Structure formats: C-alpha cells, structure tokens
Amino acid sequence: MEEFSMRSTLLVSAIALALAGVSMTAMAETPAAAPTADLATTQLPRTVVPSHYDVAVVPHADKLSFDGKVTITVDVLQPTTSITLNAIDMAFSSVHLMPTRLRMVIADPKVSVDAQAQTATFTFDRALPPGNYKLAMSYTGRIGTQATGLFAIDYDTKAGKQRALYTQFENSDARRFIPSWDEPAYKATFDLEVTVPKGEMAVSNMPTASTTDLGNGLVRVRFQPSPKMSTYLLFFGLGEFDRATTMTDGTEIGVITQKGLASQAGFALESSSAVLREYNDYFGVPYPLPKLDNIASPGRSQFFSAMENWGAIYTFEYALLLNPTISTQADKQAVFNTAAHEMAHQWFGDLVTMRWWDDLWLNEGFASWMAARTTEKLHPEWNTALDAVGTRESAMSQDAAVTTHPVVQHVETVEQASQAFDSITYSKGEAVIRMLEGYVGADTWRAGVRNYIKAHAYGNTQSDDLWREVQAVAGKPITAIAHDFTLQPGIPLIRVDAAACSGGRTTLKLSQGEFTKDRPHKKPLSWHVPVIAQGIGGAPASTLVTDGKATLTVPGCAPVIVNAGQSGYYRTLYTPAQFAAIKGAFAKLAPIDQLGLMSDTWALGMAGLQNASTYLDLVQVAPADADPQIWGEIADTLGGLDNYYRGDTARQARFRAFAVKRLAPVFARIGWEAKPGESDPVAILRTQLIGALGNLGDTGVINEARRRFAAQEHDPKAVPAALRKTIFAIVARHADAATWDRLHAMAKAEKTPLIKDQLYSLLSYADDDALARRALDLAVTDEPGATNSAGMIGIAAYQHPEMAFDFALAHRAKVDTLVDSTSRSRYYPRLGGASFDPAMIGKIKAYADAYIAAGSRRAADAAVANIKYRMMIRNERLPAIDAWLAKNGD
16 A cells, blocks of 8 residues: 655645555465464454355445345364454344355354444354354445545546445455455455446456346446455445556556546556566566556545555556646656555565564565665656655654654554554665665565565565565575664664774774654664765775674775665764765765765754754755755755744744745756756756745745736646646645635536645645635535545645644544544644644643544654654754854855
C-alpha cells in the first residue's frame, strides 16, 4: 500500500491534489497449516484453519448493503466446541458445518458476535473431532462510504451522478466483506462469484471464468480461482468502467477507469509494462497470475493512495491517471513511482507475505526501495537518485523524536496495525535497505532477494528470513547491522572528531553517538554503522563503525565528505573547521552530497548541535546554476522556516525579504514559460519556486498568478496545464471573499472528479481566518463528497490548526463518518500538530484520554511532541536566525 503523505517539498501541488515460474495449482493444493506461536501473532484461536473460501456476493449499491454466502473449507486441528473467526458489521441468517469425510450430523451452532473484538463465534453442542469440514454461512453486510471493506464512491460525470463499488481490506477489513480468518498468516485460495447489474464491469484478482445472464437485468460473474494468499489481498470492484490492455511477458496488463477516461491511462499502462519486464528479471520468478489490472478510482483517502491487491491493484485517479488539463511532470513521476511500488508488492507482500503486522516494513519498506530503484533505472532523465535524501529525511524527522519506534514493531491490535503505516515503516525501511544494498553490493543483494522469494513463495516470513538469505550470499555480517537498524529506534550520529592529512592521505577519527531533536542528554544507543567517506574529487573509502569508534583513511588531502553518496542512515557532525572547508568547496560536491550536507546542517542546527543559522550559510554559497533539486530543497526549507514565524509579522517580513531575494534570481533564470528542451527537474523546480515565492508573499509572483487566473477565460495559454495547480493554489491561499466564491462556484460546476476534488481542497487553503471558517463549515455538508471533506479539514489545519481542531471536535459526530474508524486515532491529533499554542497539548491529551485506547496513542503522543518541538524552535533557535539576518539579510 502506498501511504498518502503531504511532504512539504510538494506542499502546493499536494494540496491542489489532495489537499496522497511456480504453479498456482500446485500451491493451491498445499495442505493448510496452523500458524504456531513461534511463527506469528494471532488474535484468533489456533484450533481451526481455513484453506479455501467459496464466496458469493450480491451487492445492493442503492441501499448500501450486500448479501453474502461463503463456504469455507477448514481443518479442525484439535477437538473444540467452537469456531471463532473475524467478522464486523454483519448479521448471520444461517450457519452450517458439514464434515467432508466423517460420518456425523452436526447441529447448527449458536452464533455470538463480539463487535469490539471484531469476531463471530459459532458454538456447537458437542466437541468437533479433528478433521476437514465445510463451514457455510449466509449473512448481510454494509457498504460504506469511506475506503474500508466494501465501499461506494459517488462521482460526477457529464452524464450525471455515478456510483462505483470497490474494496479496501488492508490492514484488517476483509472481515467486513467475508467472515474470515482475517490475518496475514492464514493464507487460503478464493473462488468469488458476484451477482451484478448487466452492463457494469465486475473485476477481481483473477480473470472472469464465466458470465451467466440471469434474465432480470442481472448477471452472475464467476472469477477464476485465486492463488493462495492472505485475506487482505482479495479485491472486488464494480461500475461503469473502461479497460485498456496490453500484453507483456505473457501477462495481460490492464488499467480500468471510469467510462471515458481510458485515454488518460496510457502512461500508467506503458509504465506497468516496463516495470513488469524489469521485475520478472530482477526477482527471478515470473509474475504468477494471468493478468494484472490497476483500477483507477475517483475520490481519495486521508491515509493511502494505492493498494497492492494481487492482480487487481487499486489506485485513486490522482495517483494513476494523467489529465492533460492539470497534470504536471511531478504527477507523471508520481504515477510511475506509485505503479512501481504496488507492482513490487506483487512479489514482496503478495507472493511472499509478512507473518504478522510487526514486519509490515518487509512489505512497505522493500516496495518503496524497489520503486525508487526502478524509477531511477528506467527513467534516468528524471534524476530521481537525489530523492533518496528526501526519503531519509522523511524518516529521520519522525525517528529523532521521543515518540519514534523500531522498524520492526510490536503490534497487538487492529488500531495499532493501522498506525504502523508511517514514515518509519516506509521511508526508514527503504533507507535501511538502500544502505544494506550499498554495503553488500547490488548483485549480491539481488541474489539474496531471489533466493528469499523462491524459498518462501506463497508463504509467510519474518525479517530474519530475508537477512538469512542475503547473508548467505554476501558472506558479511549483514544480520548484525540489520538488527541494529530495525530492532531498535533512532539515528546514529557520526562525529568526525579529527581529520589529518599526511603523505597524500587523510585519516579520519570517527565516533558514534545518537542524534535526537528533543532529548539532548539521552544516553546513545549503539549501532554497527557502514560509513563511506570521500575527499572532494577523490576516491571513496569505507569502514564499519563498531563499539562507537573507527578510523578511516581517505585518498587525498581535500575536504572530506562523510556519508559520500548518502547511502548511510545516520547524521554527520563535522568540527567547525572541517565544515568551513566543505562549505568553501560546496560547488564542487556531487549534488546528492550537497543535499545530504544541507539536510544534516538544518537538522543539527535545529537540534542545537551547531548554530541554527549555519544552514543559511550554505544557502548563501549555493550556486545559482546548482542542480534544480538543490534549489527545490532550499525553497522547501525556507518555506518551512517561514512557517515558524507565523503570527510575528515584523520578524517574518525580514526573513521573507531575505528568502525572496535568494530565490528570485533562480526563478528569473527559469521563468514562467517552459523552454524547449529543458530538463524534467527544471520543469518541477519552476512549480516549486512559484509556489514558494507565492507563499513567501512575493507580490510579483502573487500578482502574476492572479493575472493569469483572471485571464484564463479569454486566454487559454494564461494557465498552462503544468502550472494550473500551482497558480490556483497561490490564488486560493491569498483569496478574498469574491475569489473564494469564484473557486467555490467552479467546484460546484465541475464534472471531472479529479478537478472537482482539487477545487474543493483549494477552498481550505485560504490564509484568511473567515474564509478558512467557511471552508470548514462547507466540509461537514454533503456538497464536497464523502471522501473530500476530511481532507478539507486537514488542509485548513496546516494554517489554522487551532481552528480546525476545535471545529472537528465540535462536529465530531459528523467528522467520524468522514474518516474510517481505525484511523481516527491518527486523524484528530494531526489536526493540531502544526500548532504553537501550549493549550493545544492539553486539548490533544484530553481527546486521547476520552477517545483513544491507551495502547493506540502513538499519533497523539507524536502530535504533542511536535508541538513542543515547534515551540522550542521558535523560542530557542529563531533568535540565531534573526541575528544572522541582521548581519547578512540586506
């Protein structure tokens, strides 16, 4: 699953968008085995295990309900008087148990549903002897309006309102669709049959096996049997769809869209074809299903953008389709990355699945790394190799706080499993894999991965199963390193205590501590840290820091960069003299090392390990013709620093004058208009700089955005597609009442869901308090659509956290319906997380005490920690920035 995140580097566009060889037959016949205590956690009794589900569903989209029948082939492993499985929001009309071989009659059981435990228990009048049985159930269930279980998406078209149905089961919502053993280690095969309106397309993991016309406007569609898989990977979709297809390596690849939008699926289809060829080769095991669809859905979720259902990936339209009127180069790259991420899961997650949610990172961290690697390889013109630094920073931002957790984390409840989908799981997981691949070598890493996939196909694993396979090939102590970085939280800090040159070689003395942004006196943990260092213009050298110390000799006497290439997951702290030498040679550094140095400098300054203004020293020496992504990072960081001055007009004005003065000449080189032959990173930088300058109050950029917005009705070229979201976001942020009303009218009139959703999101972006309040009031009406409203409140919270948090709590009964139940523990605290007000800490704690289980308060604790950190930055770090500006800003 691709987690939705609003990274500040893409704030303007993100707000505009969201404000994101083995035989299956043979495997199917493998006897079921019970998960055992040493293999996997379970919340269900271990006495009964499923091997096959035969499911028949009749959805009633108009009534938001469905009828279901399922016969589950189960093995009773030891005598028991009851069978307990997962079920939620279901009513059972009949339950029968039939032995397949034993000659016995079994009276129908007593049915007991535990809503809190999300289980149904069937109790029999006598103990069931071990053996094979068929458990048959008839039941009814609910169709929701948020992306959990079977749910409906309503959307506008030129022909009128439409409703489509989809399923979303990760992490624990298959139990809303089928009474089931809804845990990843209970793998089984599935036969799915649906009775649906004639003329609508039904889609599932496997191709259609048969379609029977029932003669009453309905058809019965039966799909081919699935491979052995976890329940959360089952998928069903239904609606008025189009399907574009291509064949690659014997697999039919499809992109399914709402009717009329197949033309926007071309890039996704082309990308999927290229990625499938690459993955068939990389994994050494061909994709095992006959087809691979990617289903584009209108709407959105606050917590994910796509889901890796085996053979039927589900993706929201904004992350899959390219609309020629609004899509940008950044969107194109995001579409490719999302497809590559979800397709990596077809092997790493679907074919081989973690045993329990403790090892969720095995799915998500690996898929994120694989997507980044594949994007870099197949599209070198995008220069996405530099994105590795941003990925690392995303993880370190969370990992440096008191509320962090290990990559491999203990999960006990459904709600805790939902909270596991975070930047530690995704981004730190990706960064650690990148570091380990760099340590053992790319070919060795791939050989280990291939062995892992072959050894565990159609099974379940834990992290050590991967380390074991890689270490066997590598012959290096990878497990010790991997354990340090995945079984304990936190970030190593490598100090360069001394650097001395003699005989044309520089010897570094290194020591290892721990970087933390909110615990300056914390006793550091210990890691085995792979370190690569390189003198500027010289050859790299490497060592493994153990027991907190290491000495490393680097060829040459030039200033030395530690973590050269930025593959390591650690921060580097130089002495002032070393840093001064590196700063003097900044223009000679490789762009990825420029990014790494700037990121470390910012974080170390904010943590008080060096002067907070040191980052601005690097901004001053950055060449105007530096790599576009360097200036994108600078624009992003200056925008974040500007936010710390929010509410302090005079000090903010001085900072903004400096920031605009530094960014404006770079933007002048690029300009508003795209130039023939310009690189893709330059096209992205243009939108970043326009957005940053607009947010910094640059009157020239704001006025030009307003001019173009006003001129679009009579000049189609005034708002080119590549700049539409950026221009609209600036106009929305600086809107007056008349402009807000115009945007609102445009939103109501728009018939394309992707654009309509964007316009409603923009209404929440206003700086003006009164307009933000109007957006919040609108969000709790039916007008924006069930999947837009929660996002509107979240966007308003970025500039108005106190207002948005108080509003959401005042309308909690309504807002609860706009967010799926297991995500509320994350949603509400996040609304207040951007506050500087100490009172917000008490409000979040009070909400957590009242509404969040004691073991599920990580998001609330993180929001509180973030507020404390923001207050510390404002009080203790901004004075150093002010002093620097007084000296250098004019």
